[in-house]
Amino acid sequence: MPNRYSPQEVEYDIYAKWMESGYFTPENLPDLEDRKESFTISLPPPNVTGTLHMGHAVMLAIEDAMVRYARMSGKRALWLPGTDHAAIATESKVEKILIKEEGKNRHDLGREKFLEKAKAFAQDSHDTIVNQMKKMGTSVDWTREAYTFDDARNLAVRTAFKKMYDDGLIYRGERIINWDPKGQTTISDDEVEYIDGKTPFYYFQYGPFVIGTARPETKFGDKYVVMHPDDKRYAQYEHGQKLDLEWINGPITATVIKDEAIDMEFGTGVMTITPWHSVVDFEIAERHNLDKEQIIDLNGKLLAVAGEFAGMHIMKARPEIVEKLKSKGLLVNVDEAYGNRIATAQRSGGIVEPQILKQWFIDVNKEFEYRQSKRAPIKGLDDGQKATLKQLMQHAVRQGGIEILPDRFNKTYFNWVDNLRDWNISRQIWFGHQIPVWYKGEEIYCGIDAPAGEGWVQDEDTLDTWFSAGLWTFSTLGWPNENSEDLKIYHPTSVLETGYDIIFFWVARMILMSTYILGEVPFKTVYLHGMVRNEDGSKMSKSSGKVIDPLEMIEKFGADATRLSLLVGATPGNDMKLSEDKISSFRNFTNKLWNISRFVFMSVKEVKNVKEVRSETLDDKWILAEFSTLVSEVTDHFEKYQYSMLGEKLREFTWNKFADVYLENAKVQSGQTTNEILLFILERLLILWHPFAPFVTEEIYKKFDSGMLMIQNWPKSPECKMTEAETRQFALKQSIIERVRLVRAEKNLPWREQININLYGAGDIQDQDAVLKQRLKLDEISWVAGEKPQIEIAEEKYDL
């Protein structure tokens, strides 16, 4: 055994051995029939667009620890891997490459050819990220690997869609949606990101009123002027009253509308509405049954209604429109520093323009007949009772058995669900599950497969990537085959571990889909980890150039050190700052563990499994008692998902107790019993560490020559407790060591210089003579009878 642990030299081979063993597949685990309880995690599938980053690394570290612990504690442990096709993200990436390399956009290429390209790209990207996941030590069952866009998942998607369609939960409607002109697709409310910005805010004369707006370019068609019914300032005007006034492109007739949605405090308390391009305005228009007119086309250019401005891009037109209104004497005032939020598309960065379009939606407020799962019923719900999707989502978390960690995210979850609107699921992109609906003239058909007969044309739109992701926990376990063995054994899954940033996108959608389709929860516990940040607290992003690359860290310090740095000192829901220093300190630890083992192996004659031990000396008893406590604490922390605490306790024991005290003493006190204890504890310590640091522990464990560490049984606490008298003695001994050191330092007595100490009244620890001499570098200790424990050093007495 070399005197340093070199992760680079062993990690690859160890992973290969694990793969070869087949133990990542739960069916191959030893004593399968005894593994009554299953433990399942669905891996949050990484997108096939990029490479492994620290966000993935923290997820893999935590989940691998969970699964390895479950596997070692006798559960039928399944960690099911996969990747996500990430519809919009992948499509835009592929199109970018296409434009760069061939100077063509996707339309130039055509749907079929573009999809071929996208698939090739996704496959490539998939292979990269899968290899990178392996470097982290990820113990997923690769034989069950899934992809959100493969045939099996496509069948699941079509089946789910049809079921929802038949229940009336999916409908097609002309509604206001978020249009991304850059990505040329609609996006859901959750995919809109708001950026704080400053825009000039204009006040214009609109007949007798002054209206405020940040978007003059939308105002061409505004023929309704809205105010609050209780606003005394405008009491003279009546709802429905018509007014003739001069506007951008000439005289128009405006209609007064009174609506309570108006904030009297804001601006002048009067506004004109543009129902086609504003959600609020749309809703006002719906309430009063007003006309709606499109002003801006899907490319962000003004339509014919804009008159002389028609065909201009809104950004270019805006200042010119303001100029024209000014020249007509209609510009009253400009507030230059108006703070507003600009809605952008999460993926493309395009500025979102509300538009009215015919799209597919999931109705979250429509009642349907709830079907209870027989296998894992949700408490408090009856088979056949009426419920809405929103109610199911609320119920599942409130009382149906989903626990969210940390607790405070319950509020976040409910806040989101309570305000949920219908979910726009159709996208105008190509890379995704095509909507299983066909049209022929006025006829419409929704089915799992295309309808028979000629002339049917399938809907061109594809589904939001989160639709297929919502099915993930069960589409990966054989559904829609309801009789799938996997589904019976592994669903509901045990834990869903992911970042808190996708609680809405994914966690909530999985709850929606699973409770609706299966009538059971998708998982029992949600563990939300925080974001990994740079040392200065900034986000790790490619654009800022500040990224700690997990692969680089693995190369430099080893996968174990990288994993440990992400597990220790991090608590659920809280962001963590990561530095290279932190990772290197854990590299030091893995080396320490390596050298502890080396010492143990060099001390004993024969490396073997020690089933039971007895203690001879005070040190033996102490270390066994400490170890006993450690095992129960570590087990408890694993059960409660307290990884930071767990890691610190393990490190404290390993380094400060086992190495610094017991091993030091063992150098003096070597004997058969000591050796057995060394082996006994080391072997179990490797097991305890394994879920956190699988590589170094597996490598060391080879010396025991008893199979793979990854399937060894989780240890039980050895029965060992110190009596009060023994605890006192041990403390006495420690205080002797401490006292001598202190006095030596105080009196400047060099370590090599022999001093004499006399110990009074400490006769009951005389058997520690050799240990004390070694630890204190003394040749002689005199034991003297005395009343109270005292120590005499260089002719001065100190109490102990």
Add this chain to the structure above:
RNA sequence: GCGCGUAUAGCUCAGUUGGUUAGAGCGUUACAUUGACAUUGUAAAGGUCUCUGGUUCGAGUCCAGAUACGCGCACCA
């Protein structure tokens, strides 16, 4: 606007149900070193647990308020 979080050593953070003298890692300083390990060891320095008030025999921990920073959500035109 509504909601949430964080504030503990120079830095990064733990601190489970309130209970002796508040911990760790990194960093700093001193000393040690042919030894399992310099990726080491022994020690030291370093804290008004943000502030104010309350509950309690007892508060870093519970409650109320304040301050600072951060985050999420929202239909202020």
